[in-house]
Amino acid sequence: MNQLWGSMEQYSTVVWHWPIAVYLFLAGLSAGAAMTSLIVKWIEGNGKPPWDGLIKAGALLAPVTICLGLFLLIFDLTRPLHFWKLLIHYNFGSVMTLGVLALFIYTPLAFIYAAIKFKPWLFETGPFSGLLKPFRGIVDSIGDSPVWLERTLFLFAVIIGIYTGFLLSAMYSYPLFNTPLLPILFLASGLSSGVAACILFGLLFFKSEVNEKNAKYLLELDLRVVPMELLLLFALFVGMYFQGGDKAIVAVQALTTGIWAWVFWGGVIGVGIATPLLIAVTALKNHAYRVGYILLNAWVVLIGVIFLRLYILYAGQTFVG
Amino acid sequence: MAKKYGMIHDNNLCIGCQACNVACRSENQIPESVYRLQVWVKPEEYPNGTLGYEYHRQSCVQCENTPCVSVCPTKASYKNVDGIVLIDVDLCVGCLYCVAACPYQARYVHPVTKAPDKCTFCHESRLGRGEEPACVTVCPTDALIFGDLNDPKSKINQALSTRVTYRQKESLGTNPKIFIVPNKKGGINS
Ligand code: SF4
Numbered sequence: 001m002n003q004l005w006g007s008m009e010q011y012s013t014v015v016w017h018w019p020i021a022v023y024l025f026l027a028g029l030s031a032g033a034a035m036t037s038l039i040v041k042w043i044e045g046n047g048k049p050p051w052d053g054l055i056k057a058g059a060l061l062a063p064v065t066i067c068l069g070l071f072l073l074i075f076d077l078t079r080p081l082h083f084w085k086l087l088i089h090y091n092f093g094s095v096m097t098l099g100v101l102a103l104f105i106y107t108p109l110a111f112i113y114a115a116i117k118f119k120p121w122l123f124e125t126g127p128f129s130g131l132l133k134p135f136r137g138i139v140d141s142i143g144d145s146p147v148w149l150e151r152t153l154f155l156f157a158v159i160i161g162i163y164t165g166f167l168l169s170a171m172y173s174y175p176l177f178n179t180p181l182l183p184i185l186f187l188a189s190g191l192s193s194g195v196a197a198c199i200l201f202g203l204l205f206f207k208s209e210v211n212e213k214n215a216k217y218l219l220e221l222d223l224r225v226v227p228m229e230l231l232l233l234f235a236l237f238v239g240m241y242f243q244g245g246d247k248a249i250v251a252v253q254a255l256t257t258g259i260w261a262w263v264f265w266g267g268v269i270g271v272g273i274a275t276p277l278l279i280a281v282t283a284l285k286n287h288a289y290r291v292g293y294i295l296l297n298a299w300v301v302l303i304g305v306i307f308l309r310l311y312i313l314y315a316g317q318t319f320v321g
Numbered sequence: 322m323a324k325k326y327g328m329i330h331d332n333n334l335c336i337g338c339q340a341c342n343v344a345c346r347s348e349n350q351i352p353e354s355v356y357r358l359q360v361w362v363k364p365e366e367y368p369n370g371t372l373g374y375e376y377h378r379q380s381c382v383q384c385e386n387t388p389c390v391s392v393c394p395t396k397a398s399y400k401n402v403d404g405i406v407l408i409d410v411d412l413c414v415g416c417l418y419c420v421a422a423c424p425y426q427a428r429y430v431h432p433v434t435k436a437p438d439k440c441t442f443c444h445e446s447r448l449g450r451g452e453e454p455a456c457v458t459v460c461p462t463d464a465l466i467f468g469d470l471n472d473p474k475s476k477i478n479q480a481l482s483t484r485v486t487y488r489q490k491e492s493l494g495t496n497p498k499i500f501i502v503p504n505k506k507g508g509i510n511s
Pocket residue numbers: 380381382383384387388389390406422423424425426427428439495
């Protein structure tokens with residue numbers, strides 16, 4: 001419609017699009033994978049090379065996915081050539097600046113951690129061994145289990161997982177974002193996507209190095225995180241409903257209206273939460289180790305977490321009360 | 322003493338003619354299809370069943386507590402000494418965090434600079450010359466009053482002391498410096 005006052009196109013409340021959702025997914029996955037790798041590594045008996053395939057999968061996924069996500073983020077800026085200004089101009093009240101600073105610490109640590117886990121490949125058998133020789137001494141000097149590096153990496157993985165939630169929840173222009181539970185929800189779903197990605201990647205690429213005991217441990221961990229997500233989602237929406245006003249209206253709309261309600265019930269709940277729980281109590285009952293189902297389980301968890309990020313981002317910006 | 326610029330939009334005087342909208346575009350050379358300012362004319366049904374109009378000034382409300390400035394990672398969005406919220410295009414990376422965080426949909430992406438842009442109270446043009454913003458100058462009914470909220474004798478403070486006003490989405494705590502005088506007129510059928 002052409003009103004007296006002109007085009008209203010610019011007033012759409014949907015400002016951030018799917019690349020942001022994918023970034024939020026990848027950042028959460030990276031953080032989750034780093035945590036998963038460390039959790040497995042800290043299990044009694046796993047602390048020395050040769051590393052378990054799951055430890056290696058997580059160590060590789062963490063730096064790779066965060067870099068992919070950051071590339072996506074930079075190319076999604078409307079002024080991508082100016083992105084470096086983010087690195088030297090800070091606003092300590094902005095979650096985005098805090099995220100940049102956390103990534104300054106997290107990303108190099110993730111790379112160093114991965115280098116330790118892939119030492120033989122990097123410096124001996126791999127195609128770049130000649131090129132990387134000079135760095136061998138540095139990695140050697142760090143040792144196989146640098147306690148402080150690992151603890152700091154774990155801490156910053158948690159910070160990265162949480163920051164992706166605060167990035168959205170800091171905006172009170174959107175009632176669905178502006179809830180205290182969102183950062184926790186993103187941390188939990190990031191962890192579950194990290195666990196799933198480690199299982200998937202480990203079993204696909206480092207299968208011979210994966211110890212069944214560790215895989216079972218992770219499956220069990222995921223089986224605890226997924227119900228947590230359900231609980232957090234439940235508390236988030238019920239909490240919004242009881243806040244009344246715009247919040248209550250938005251909570252109801254987001255669960256009942258249009259395509260995003262379908263994505264929520266079908267994608268987030270159906271694929272991402274109900275299916276893994278169903279697989280857990282049927283095919284994988286009594287800790288059965290059936291690789292096909294384990295892989296399927298990992299896939300549905302991952303897809304569910306992508307749906308969750310897309311859903312929160314779009315429904316949050318669509319329903320503003 | 323620093324100034325604190327604000328504005329009153331009086332719904333009893335506004336006729337929704339868009340003169341302000343047009344003046345803003347011409348003074349600030351706003352590219353086609355984007356707007357710093359529109360006036361939305363909304364028919365309202367009053368409790369006694371009669372009809373009236375609300376004139377919604379769709380533009381930056383110059384918040385005192387500025388969500389757009391708080392979220393900006395590079396301080397490209399800032400509030401100047403006179404309380405006007407501005408954008409330093411050179412510092413902007415185009416993350417659009419400010420566009421999303423603004424509860425008033427006041428910001429758009431400028432088609433040329435690709436940085437957000439919005440109402441500046443004509444800071445870069447007319448204010449510097451000692452003139453009032455373009456919208457205020459052209460308003461045929463004097464529905465807009467502009468001035469320094471820190472100056473007790475200013476026109477805007479005098480009007481604020483005699484007219485009942487409210488501000489948009491006050492519950493968010495943004496503390497806008499655009500004050501609205503609600504419409505008392507109406508009742509075409511009565
Ligand atoms: S109306 Fe929007 S752009 Fe203007 S000061 Fe407030 S938050 Fe910033």
